[in-house]
Amino acid sequence: MKIASWNVNSIRARHDHVVNWLKTHNPDVLCLQETKVEDGQFPKAAFEDLGYTVTIYGQKAYNGVATLSRGPVSDIVSSIADLTGFPPPFNDHARVLGVTYNGVRIYSVYAPNGQEPGAPAFEFKQQWFKNFAAYLKLHHTPDDLVALGGDFNIAPLEIDVADPKRMAKACGFTPEERAWLAEWQKCLDLVDSYRKLQPEGNAYSWWDYRSKAFERGRGGMRIDQWWVTPALASKLTSVGIDIDERGKDKPSDHTVIIVEVDVPVANTSFTKPIQTTLL
DNA sequence: ATGCCTTTCCCAGAAAGA
Numbered sequence: 001m002k003i004a005s006w007n008v009n010s011i012r013a014r015h016d017h018v019v020n021w022l023k024t025h026n027p028d029v030l031c032l033q034e035t036k037v038e039d040g041q042f043p044k045a046a047f048e049d050l051g052y053t054v055t056i057y058g059q060k061a062y063n064g065v066a067t068l069s070r071g072p073v074s075d076i077v078s079s080i081a082d083l084t085g086f087p088p089p090f091n092d093h094a095r096v097l098g099v100t101y102n103g104v105r106i107y108s109v110y111a112p113n114g115q116e117p118g119a120p121a122f123e124f125k126q127q128w129f130k131n132f133a134a135y136l137k138l139h140h141t142p143d144d145l146v147a148l149g150g151d152f153n154i155a156p157l158e159i160d161v162a163d164p165k166r167m168a169k170a171c172g173f174t175p176e177e178r179a180w181l182a183e184w185q186k187c188l189d190l191v192d193s194y195r196k197l198q199p200e201g202n203a204y205s206w207w208d209y210r211s212k213a214f215e216r217g218r219g220g221m222r223i224d225q226w227w228v229t230p231a232l233a234s235k236l237t238s239v240g241i242d243i244d245e246r247g248k249d250k251p252s253d254h255t256v257i258i259v260e261v262d263v264p265v266a267n268t269s270f271t272k273p274i275q276t277t278l279l
Numbered sequence: 280a281t282g283c284c285t286t287t288c289c290c291a292g293a294a295a296g297a
């Protein structure tokens with residue numbers, strides 16, 4: 001079973017990129033973030049034509065998450081808002097979508113950015129991680145097959161950013177945020193899939209548009225991750241980051257992250273072959 | 280470097296992203 005995640009920075013702006021990526025890579029599930037569109041305006045047709053079930057949780061202009069799956073999903077949870085207890089506007093961000101597919105619980109996750117230390121958004125980010133951890137601990141155990149893919153807006157390790165000393169002052173890699181993520185992952189003893197199989201070497205999933213970091217061959221940040229429970233981590237067979245997608249015309253500032261797990265896909269009438277080569 | 284670019288709102292320029 002091959003699952004992928006991509007912060008597309010607008011599904012309408014990235015529609016053709018996503019269609020082409022699906023045709024090339026044939027994932028069983030693709031989680032999307034920052035779709036930036038209300039559910040009624042989500043462009044479903046081309047994805048459904050490829051055989052994907054489209055499950056969406058969006059809002060106008062900001063945020064928005066979705067899953068594209070090769071076959072139906074169940075137990076759709078489209079918000080943790082009810083559990084957060086935050087006053088508006090923080091209780092209505094479309095940031096989490098949970099679905100069960102082929103016996104695996106999959107969450108498409110878009111964590112808050114935080115803006116900068118000291119900002120209200122920074123405090124919100126901290127509380128959001130606490131609340132999300134509480135939600136996950138309440139609903140799952142480390143023995144369940146759970147995968148959380150998305151933009152966590154925090155890079156876990158020094159090798160996940162280009163310049164750790166400079167970045168320690170930048171939102172996404174401050175010591176506080178790294179501590180929040182480290183605490184969050186304890187909720188289900190979650191494993192960072194990429195680093196389980198690739199413990200060495202710099203790796204990035206996002207490059208800044210403003211500095212033209214990718215075009216100049218500079219580093220970015222590995223702020224997108226696939227976190228999995230120990231039960232699912234034992235079934236991991238490969239991980240990948242599709243760097244090529246970031247170099248295309250009009251790219252998202254994030255690229256696609258992929259994992260494969262040894263969970264045979266039984267539930268599908270989808271007849272296209274599953275591509276098994278990784279990137 | 281308080282910079283760089285991209286997207287949304289919708290038609291001007293602010294807000295947000297990270």
